[in-house]
Amino acid sequence: MDNNIVNKRKKRPDSWVDMNSDDKSFLGRKRVDYSTFDKGTTIPERYHKVFLDNLSEEVTKGKQVKIKLFFKDKEYNAVIRWPNSKDRKGVTIQLLYSNKALKELLQNKLSVSYDYIMNYLKDTGKKPVNIPDEYSEYIDFFKGDKPNNFIINLINKDNITIEDEEPEDDLYEDLESEDEFAAITNINSEIDFIHNYISSKGFYYSKDLITNLYLSLKTKPFAILSGISGTGKSKVIELFSEAVGANRGNGRFRLISVRPDWSDATDLLGYRNIENKFVPGIIIDIANEAMKKPDKPYFLCLDEMNLARVEYYFSDILSVMETRKISDEGIITQKLINRAQFGRDEAAYGWYGDVYIPQNLYIVGTVNMDETTFPFSKKVLDRANTIEFNKVNLTYNFEETEVQELSTKKFHNDFLKSEYLNLSQCKHEKNIALKVIDKLIEINNILEKYQQHFAYRVRDEIVFYVIYAVRDDLFSFEKAMDFSIVQKILPKIGGSGGEVLDILIKLFNNLNDSDYESEGYLDDIQIKAMEKQCENSKYKLSSEKIIFMIRRFQRDGFTTFWQ
Structure with a gap:
């Protein structure tokens, strides 16, 4: 693929394999490593041009472009970004994803590499720097049929024939850009900023409501937003999260629609599939991410929380919340999953066995009370602030709608953390x-x-x-x-x-x-x-x-x- 790669020598060993290909849509081959299964990959400088040329807009520092990854006609959301970090020199381009289904696909299809990495992590407590050839598996990247679309092909040990591989480089730290946090001198002023940010997006909520949401989350990282349909319950928590630096793009805000058939905690905590491999649930996944970045707030919004009986699928999480205590790591809880639930999946136990609810994870449920939903037990109400969204003002002033949009700030978790x-x-x-x-x-x-x-x-x-x-x-x-x-x-x-x-x-x-x-x-x-x-x-x-x-x-x- 001489015509595709920018002609630059490698500045250091990495996990991308330089190879020739007659397929003009071929972009590059990546040997999978720890970061691949966790969040994505850093794209080496010599591959920047071929990836960036396939985007519909320019990626500048601090900006990201949403893309789609296709595997056998199935679509997964991802982003390509240039992280905004004052300590990072040169141009850093990253391809990141947080899609649970994609991660499960990679773990299952590239299980030789995945199992080696997890066993190594369990035995040593460290991520492997080099993966031996006999455990190496790969992802090929191709241009899609239109900008922002990329096709991936997964190459496992059964059909691999690679020569002249470069030594593995641990790229995980490249994905952990440290943003400069906003200096907070006055809490009231910061809540003014959050309120103004939300208003600049075209949504109006009173400042008292935003202040109350802040105080409720600071008191306890679990709140319930109740009210009639269409009052913006899920939107307010998404915009509140955005204002403090947590959004869908960086994976620190996730909205999950509760299903009426949820009768236990498997969708939230995880389960063992038919192959006896542990599949992490929604809360395990985001809690695991939040534990790695304790200074940054993470938000999980459970939309239409009472479409299923909350006591059936959420009681285990509520019980764990009540075990909060102060330790050297800050405020922690007991582990979310006990050893027996992993079965014989030692690799998954090594990755998720120690996951708890960290002090920087905030869970908010939205609820409607009608004939299609279930009431709450006192056990649930005892453990949350219930914030109502029932007052509606249908008036609209067109002269006041053109408000200059505000940029988000990067808030340290101390702003929200319980004291x-x-x-x-x-x-x-x-x-x-x-x-x-x-x-x-x-x-x-x-x-x-x-x-x-x-x-x-x-x-x-x-x-x-x-x-x-x-x-x-x-x-x-x-x-x-x-x-x-x-x-x-x-x-x-x-x-x-x-x-x-x-x-x-x-x-x-x-x-x-x-x-x-x-x-x-x-x-x-x-x-x-x-x-x-x-x-x-x-x-x-x-x-x-x-x-x-x-x-x-x-x-x-x-x-x-x-x-």
């Missing part, structure tokens, strides 16, 4: 903590009479939320408590008994210093008076939600938090 796991760690903020606890005791005394009270987990997480909000001047104490009550306490209240109405009225009285009473019924005059009182309430969100639940009880004979 507290136990109440004892909040001693230096004890004045705020004790004020929160006093209010929660009042509320719990009401709930306990009806066996609806909460326990230490809810108390602690509300304390953490309010401390972050007040300390960084994001919300006032009452506003932070208001969000916490509506997100951590009210979602678990519901039913058809008369005690439910009593709870709601007493909670309203506690939050508004009022003295409404009922004997199983409130007339419309009383409810309208409560609504009038809401307008100036310190706990407006909670009071409005309570009135909504009361009206529903009056109308239907039962009530629930969900709309």
